[in-house]
Amino acid sequence: MYWQPEKECMSRADLEQLQLERLQSTLYRVGTHVPFYRQKFREMKLDFDSFNTLADIHKLPFTMKQDLRDSYPYGMFAVPLREVVRIHSSSGTTGMATVVGYTRNDIKNWADLVARVLCAAGLTADDVIQIAFGYGLFTGGFGLHYGAERLGASVIPISSGNTKRQIQIMQDFKTTALVCTPSYALNIADVMLDMGINPSGLSLKFGLFGAEPWSEAMRREINEKLGIQSTDNYGLSEVMGPGVAGECQECNGLHINEDHFLVEVLDPETLEPVKPGEIGELVITTLTKEAFPVIRYRTHDLTRLLPEPCPCGRTFIRINRILGRTDDMLIIKGVNVFPTQIESVLFDIDGTAPHYRIVVERENHQDKATVLVEVKESYFFDEMKKQGALIDTIKSRLASELGIGVAVKLVEEKTLGRFEGKGQRVIDKRKI
Numbered sequence: 001m002y003w004q005p006e007k008e009c010m011s012r013a014d015l016e017q018l019q020l021e022r023l024q025s026t027l028y029r030v031g032t033h034v035p036f037y038r039q040k041f042r043e044m045k046l047d048f049d050s051f052n053t054l055a056d057i058h059k060l061p062f063t064m065k066q067d068l069r070d071s072y073p074y075g076m077f078a079v080p081l082r083e084v085v086r087i088h089s090s091s092g093t094t095g096m097a098t099v100v101g102y103t104r105n106d107i108k109n110w111a112d113l114v115a116r117v118l119c120a121a122g123l124t125a126d127d128v129i130q131i132a133f134g135y136g137l138f139t140g141g142f143g144l145h146y147g148a149e150r151l152g153a154s155v156i157p158i159s160s161g162n163t164k165r166q167i168q169i170m171q172d173f174k175t176t177a178l179v180c181t182p183s184y185a186l187n188i189a190d191v192m193l194d195m196g197i198n199p200s201g202l203s204l205k206f207g208l209f210g211a212e213p214w215s216e217a218m219r220r221e222i223n224e225k226l227g228i229q230s231t232d233n234y235g236l237s238e239v240m241g242p243g244v245a246g247e248c249q250e251c252n253g254l255h256i257n258e259d260h261f262l263v264e265v266l267d268p269e270t271l272e273p274v275k276p277g278e279i280g281e282l283v284i285t286t287l288t289k290e291a292f293p294v295i296r297y298r299t300h301d302l303t304r305l306l307p308e309p310c311p312c313g314r315t316f317i318r319i320n321r322i323l324g325r326t327d328d329m330l331i332i333k334g335v336n337v338f339p340t341q342i343e344s345v346l347f348d349i350d351g352t353a354p355h356y357r358i359v360v361e362r363e364n365h366q367d368k369a370t371v372l373v374e375v376k377e378s379y380f381f382d383e384m385k386k387q388g389a390l391i392d393t394i395k396s397r398l399a400s401e402l403g404i405g406v407a408v409k410l411v412e413e414k415t416l417g418r419f420e421g422k423g424q425r426v427i428d429k430r431k432i
């Protein structure tokens, strides 16, 4: 089922023509109205009249998070504030916040793009959608909310937190779809089990999870615990918010809404395109945004393009689930390590709770990595022999997955903290 089949299933030739036209008009818009781009274009002596093919995208400048911060609060807006009907802001976890704006048209497009994602995940106007993302300046709550209303579903704007109340509402309101981060979904499942509630007695059928990287193994665990089908969706406030990309029911990669976003996957070091199918940094150019267009925004999210056609019939290219952040990508003993690799190993080992932290430090000029793993209570109080065997299993599985040896330490269940937002799974002491 499609929300806008004339777009979602359009031919590649028509799509590329549309992308080029929209890119040209976006370049005109930012070159005229945004001082940052006007100056960049002038410095680079860009001639738009000769910009006749999408392949010329490499001639355009990149936009960095820092550029948005430097323009705080409204410097990157391409329309006067009078035309802005909504303002959001990204979390300032790693420095000053960035501010983004939306025109009436932007809000309309945003709702449609999120409705596409919900529809692709199998949701209809008959669903009751519980949105457990934070409402407020963060784009997650309102983004999904408007999309779900656009779809015609019944929306429960519960926001994040108060897990027991989430579960109560889920039971009483007969929620059919849960929207939140994957780690919070797992947290809800655990609290539900602690409360002695059997999820099979709920009306829950779907989970739409995003805003943080997660693994296939984590998906299996959530699906089993809650008895649902969960899909991944992707977005970031600098580009729009949720609705940039989402999985269809094939659950095999996220379709990018390519008529609104032009994507590239580049080597984060050289900034050249990676070979097809290779992992690199996702770089996004908005094609229709009026208030806050961005050119070649460096997301620092790692993924790969999946160019094979999808059985669902959508022609939009898919990306792999996000594999981590370029800044999360650890180089340990010269090897690239993604936290999601560790996660997928732990999920497959019986006795380990799906919570971990990786600590990297330098000892005698050598990298040393230790993975702290939460284990179920029964394991923790077992005799040393059983613990030793578990450590050995985790060590050898991690060594074969990562290609390097790491130390493993077991910790008691629920000592590493639970995250309702984005989890901090990496502590790199080499940088301190």
Ligand SMILES: [Zn+2]
Pocket: 248, 249, 250, 255, 310, 311, 312, 313, 314
């Ligand atoms: Zn598909």
